[in-house]
Amino acid sequence: MNIERYRCFGATALNGNNALVVSGPELAGWSLADRQQFTVEQHAHACVFVDADGAESGQFTLDFYYPHTRSPLCLHASLAAADHVWKTGQHGGALLLTSSMKQQALAFDRADDNIFVSVDVQQAGFPDMSISDIAKLLRCDADVLMPSPKVASVGSPKLLVEVESEEVLYSLRPDLEGITEWGRTNGVNGCFAYARTRASPSLYAGRNFNHLDPALEDAATGVAAGALSVRLVADITLYQGRNLDNPCVIHAARTADKIRVGGRVAMSK
Secondary structure, three states, X not given: OEEEEEEEOEOOXXXXXXXXXXXXXXXXXXXXXXXXXHHHHOOOOXXXXXXXXXXXXXXXXXXXXXXXXXEOOXXXXXXXXXXXXXXXXXXXXXXXXXXXXXXXXXXXXXXXXXXXXXXXXXXXXXXXOOHHHHHHHHOOOHHHEOOOOEEEEOOOOEEEEEEOOHHHHHHOOOOHHHHHHHHHHHOOOOEEEEEEOOOOOOEEEEEEEOOOOHHHOOOOXXXXXXXXXXXXXXXXXXXEXXXXXXXXXXXXXXXXXXXXXXXXXXXXX
C-alpha cells in the first residue's frame, strides 16, 4: 500500500492543509469502516483513498474521509490525489477523476506548483434559520453578523456567514457540537464564517467550522472557497489559517457553470 502526505493551499511550500493520499491494490478489500478507522489511526486531518477502477485506462475514484466522517468531497485532498495520479506517469496535462460518494466529475489542470480543480455548481437550499440562531451557534452578538447568510455548494454544502471584520472572525469560539448537529439535521457540512479584507474587494479571510475538535480546524477549505465564489458571483482570493499559524491562500473563479478552485500543492514528510 502506498501512503503519501501533502500540504495543499499553503502560502509557502512549508504551509498548507494536510492530506493523506492512500492507494494500492490492497484497498479493494477495505470496507468503509476500515477506511474510517485508518483515517483516525493515522491522525489524518483529511484522507483520500484512490481506487483504481480501471487504472490502465486512467479511471480513478476518490473516496474522502475526515476523522469524524466520510465526506462527499474534499478539494484540498483531491488536489493531492491529482498530483499523485500525475506522478504515476499515466497522464499529461488535463486530468479527470471522480468522487466516490456522489460520482461527481473533477477536472484538474496545473501551473507550476499550483493545481486547480473545476467542479459543477450545485443547488443548495437554505434552511429556515434566523440571524439570532446563527449567532447562538457562533457564540457571538447578532449585530456583528451581516445579513443574508446562505447555503451554497460545489459538492459539499456550506452555511456561509459574513461577519463585520477580520477581528470578529478571529475572535469566534463557536458551538461546534451545535453546528455539527444543525448540519446533520439540515444536510449542511458545517459553517464557514468570512470577512472582507481591507486590501481589496476580491480578497476575503475565512474560518471553517465542521470538526468537533477545535484543534482540527481547517487551515484551508477549498469547497468553502468555491461555495463563496458561487455566493458572491465573483472571482475571489481567500486567506485562511492565519489564526492557526498556518497561512493558506485559495483562488476560486467562475467559468460558465463551473467553479475552478486551486492553489499550491507540495509533498510533505
